[in-house]
Amino acid sequence: MAAKRLIAHTNTPFVRVAVAAPLHGLFDYRLPPRLSARVGCRVRVPFGRRRVIAVVVESMLDSDCRDDQLKAVDAVLDAAPLLSAGDIDFLRWVAAYYHHPVGEVVATALPLRLRKSEQALLPGEPAWRLTDSGLQAAVSPPTRAPRQAELLAWLHAQPKHVAAAGALRAALPDAAPALRNLRTRGWVEHSELAACADAIAVVDGPELHEEQARALAALRDDDGFCVTLLDGVTGSGKTEVYLRAAADALARGRSVLILVPEISLTPQLYRRFRERLGETVRVLHSAMSDGEREQVWHRVRLGLSRVLLGTRSAVFTPMPDLGLIVVDEEHDASYKQTEGFRYSARDMAVVRAQRAGCPVVLGSATPSLESLRHALDGRYRHQPLHQRAGGAQRPRVALLDIRDQPLQRGISDPLMARVSEALARDEQVMLFLNRRGYAPVVSCFSCGWLSDCPRCDARQTLHRGSGMLWCHHCGAQRRLPTVCPECGGADLHPLGQGTEQLEAFLAERFADVPLIRIDRDATARKGSLERQLERLHAADAALLVGTQMLAKGHHFPRVTLVGVLDVDGGLFSADFRATERMAQLLVQVAGRAGRGERPGQVWIQTRYPDNPLLRTLVRDGYAAFAREALAERAAAAMPPYSHQALLRADATDMKHAEAFVEAAVHAARAQAVRGVELWGPVPAPMTRRAGRHRVHLLLQAPQREPLHRLLRGVVPQFAALPQARRVRWSVDVDPVDLY
Ligand code: ADP
Ligand code: ZN
Ligand code: ZN
Numbered sequence: 001m002a003a004k005r006l007i008a009h010t011n012t013p014f015v016r017v018a019v020a021a022p023l024h025g026l027f028d029y030r031l032p033p034r035l036s037a038r039v040g041c042r043v044r045v046p047f048g049r050r051r052v053i054a055v056v057v058e059s060m061l062d063s064d065c066r067d068d069q070l071k072a073v074d075a076v077l078d079a080a081p082l083l084s085a086g087d088i089d090f091l092r093w094v095a096a097y098y099h100h101p102v103g104e105v106v107a108t109a110l111p112l113r114l115r116k117s118e119q120a121l122l123p124g125e126p127a128w129r130l131t132d133s134g135l136q137a138a139v140s141p142p143t144r145a146p147r148q149a150e151l152l153a154w155l156h157a158q159p160k161h162v163a164a165a166g167a168l169r170a171a172l173p174d175a176a177p178a179l180r181n182l183r184t185r186g187w188v189e190h191s192e193l194a195a196c197a198d199a200i201a202v203v204d205g206p207e208l209h210e211e212q213a214r215a216l217a218a219l220r221d222d223d224g225f226c227v228t229l230l231d232g233v234t235g236s237g238k239t240e241v242y243l244r245a246a247a248d249a250l251a252r253g254r255s256v257l258i259l260v261p262e263i264s265l266t267p268q269l270y271r272r273f274r275e276r277l278g279e280t281v282r283v284l285h286s287a288m289s290d291g292e293r294e295q296v297w298h299r300v301r302l303g304l305s306r307v308l309l310g311t312r313s314a315v316f317t318p319m320p321d322l323g324l325i326v327v328d329e330e331h332d333a334s335y336k337q338t339e340g341f342r343y344s345a346r347d348m349a350v351v352r353a354q355r356a357g358c359p360v361v362l363g364s365a366t367p368s369l370e371s372l373r374h375a376l377d378g379r380y381r382h383q384p385l386h387q388r389a390g391g392a393q394r395p396r397v398a399l400l401d402i403r404d405q406p407l408q409r410g411i412s413d414p415l416m417a418r419v420s421e422a423l424a425r426d427e428q429v430m431l432f433l434n435r436r437g438y439a440p441v442v443s444c445f446s447c448g449w450l451s452d453c454p455r456c457d458a459r460q461t462l463h464r465g466s467g468m469l470w471c472h473h474c475g476a477q478r479r480l481p482t483v484c485p486e487c488g489g490a491d492l493h494p495l496g497q498g499t500e501q502l503e504a505f506l507a508e509r510f511a512d513v514p515l516i517r518i519d520r521d522a523t524a525r526k527g528s529l530e531r532q533l534e535r536l537h538a539a540d541a542a543l544l545v546g547t548q549m550l551a552k553g554h555h556f557p558r559v560t561l562v563g564v565l566d567v568d569g570g571l572f573s574a575d576f577r578a579t580e581r582m583a584q585l586l587v588q589v590a591g592r593a594g595r596g597e598r599p600g601q602v603w604i605q606t607r608y609p610d611n612p613l614l615r616t617l618v619r620d621g622y623a624a625f626a627r628e629a630l631a632e633r634a635a636a637a638m639p640p641y642s643h644q645a646l647l648r649a650d651a652t653d654m655k656h657a658e659a660f661v662e663a664a665v666h667a668a669r670a671q672a673v674r675g676v677e678l679w680g681p682v683p684a685p686m687t688r689r690a691g692r693h694r695v696h697l698l699l700q701a702p703q704r705e706p707l708h709r710l711l712r713g714v715v716p717q718f719a720a721l722p723q724a725r726r727v728r729w730s731v732d733v734d735p736v737d738l739y
Helices: 085-098 102-108 112-116 132-139 146-157 164-169 177-186 210-221 238-251 268-279 290-301 313-314 345-356 369-376 414-423 497-507 528-538 578-591 612-620 622-634 654-670 704-718 724-725
Strands: 014-019 028-029 042-046 052-058 125-130 163-166 188-193 228-234 253-257 281-284 307-310 322-328 360-362 382-385 396-401 426-434 440-442 461-463 466-470 477-479 492-495 515-518 544-546 559-564 601-606 643-651 677-689 692-701 726-735
Touching: 014 102, 014 396, 028 042, 028 164, 052 102, 052 290, 085 102, 085 345, 085 726, 125 132, 125 146, 125 164, 132 146, 132 726, 146 163, 146 177, 163 164, 163 188, 188 281, 188 307, 188 724, 210 228, 210 238, 210 726, 228 238, 228 369, 238 253, 238 268, 238 322, 253 313, 253 345, 268 281, 268 307, 290 704, 307 313, 313 345, 322 345, 322 414, 322 466, 345 360, 369 382, 396 612, 414 426, 414 477, 414 559, 414 677, 440 461, 497 515, 497 544, 515 528, 528 544, 559 578, 578 601, 578 612, 578 622, 601 612, 612 622, 643 654, 643 677, 654 677, 654 704, 654 724, 692 704, 704 726
Parallel strands: 228 360, 228 382, 253 307, 253 322, 281 307, 322 360, 396 601, 426 544, 426 559, 515 544, 559 601
Antiparallel strands: 014 028, 014 052, 042 052, 125 163, 125 188, 440 492, 461 466, 466 477, 643 692, 643 726, 677 692
């Protein structure tokens, strides 16, 4: 498309808009002379047979399309832009990077309500104001209407003769009739008070220890863009560094964006930020209503609130004068959106900081190999925090060889003995098993029947509480049969353990000890997690059983013993990232324990005590593990030493998925870009899921540039392939899993 002249003038005859639809490209419309729409405003436009809400991304003096082909904008929905030109620029860059339809990317940056409702919920408060004639009337008030006189005098005494309607009601509770009369006389009029900025109230924290001070100084040093990897164990004081850096940014009149993996699991973090920085800290989370979310979004966008704490999608929130971005637990997989628009909030946080010219801090006790590589190469500053703040000791970590050990419900005798001892000392114990439900599979001992999911290449998990067999991949459920569906025998048995079973077993074994299970099923009801945690904090001896939810955010200061029942799954997965994830999970779980006075101990059960990576992790810690894992990745030319994109296709018929990917390979080859390897079509690791057959094409390149050049050329062609009609497909740039 020819270059368009961009102009600042507001009344241009054409606009180019982004429509939230799975179509690449932008759309031009005529702007009737009576309307004016600036870049960043929403408009209502005819689109196909519908009317849709779209966002203006350019205003233009002319369009490539012939005038009579262009439809006109129906209505302009926002008087002032919701997104700045810089925001739109960023979003267009993001769309290009992920080869994703720009309209959907722009939509992601808006709160859901603004995508559906035409009227924005702008912050502001209804108010009453004296008019000019009202002002004169206040000087010589009507003597026969004392109520009106009183009201006039009161309003006259207010700053600028305006008062919030609420304040007026509170001061003069039965002034409503007088108000009506004054309004009829034209002495008062309806008005709106500008929304107030939130109070910023910085409270000093503890004096920083040396490593923290060094990390903070690095952030101050360099006011412009820089990436700092704050690499410190849990409890080493990373959050304290974020708080100081945020206070600094606030003092300079800037805004701060804090990204966290999950907010519902960490209400303490929000409280801590509010206590230290004041009401200006706002949060966006999924439990808020759409209206509440939109309010926060506007407040932050308008600079009324200066600190935003949010999850993944908050990375796209418009913020003026951005002065700092923090990505806490930067290794966490939840920063990557795994369906629809598949972006990495961590990576986009770095890009955003670069565009804003501000520092970004990536914090973790277990940094991703991607970030570590940048740190080792010197592109990121590496700021380690070695000690735990407040002097708590590090837990001792050891492997427990279970090759010749009898297991009771997955627990070996030596581990069980340590659990009993710890409980007898009135200490708390945490057992980690990353499998929810009662048992991962049910089998018939007579004929060998297994509880396969009818729709996936996977087993259905037994959930005993509900008596259901349940597929964790597609959600398919059925009652646990009483007799074998295959042979009719009554010899059905659960195989293996999940947290539900572990809980039942331990409840019997340690009947007088409080027992708490933390996993997605046990905490599904709102508030139940908090109640569980309160019970735990009130107890002396206690048992805690859970999945990876244990690794997220919470601290269990009274836990002195952590048992990890099964790590072996992470060692032999088809996914090359499985070991990294296993190591992160182990270290995170271990780090949640023993922050009190008594040192913690961590026991990891394994049948592979000689596994080199596992040994390194246990003996020398995560940093040493990560260096070895990076060396392995480098040798195998895997990310972060190469760049990937994954084309996924699925169809009800395997042939259709294959044919599409085959055609995609063809189209990619035709681009003749050197330096990109094409691996596929290959069946996905889980070939059938939710009744659909899945085929992949992995694109990999040592350099990013040729990979993206190829994608730029070919992705827009995919939709036009005749084979595309029978499949669902998606492109995942920088995939974090290959499933
Ligand atoms: P992280 O974010 O790395 O888990 P935190 O910042 O939450 O660590 O710090 C852990 C605990 O240590 C908190 O209770 C915090 O208040 C305290 N703390 C942090 N830094 C210091 C310090 N310099 N002096 C004293 N206590 C500190
Ligand atoms: Zn059977
Ligand atoms: Zn299934």
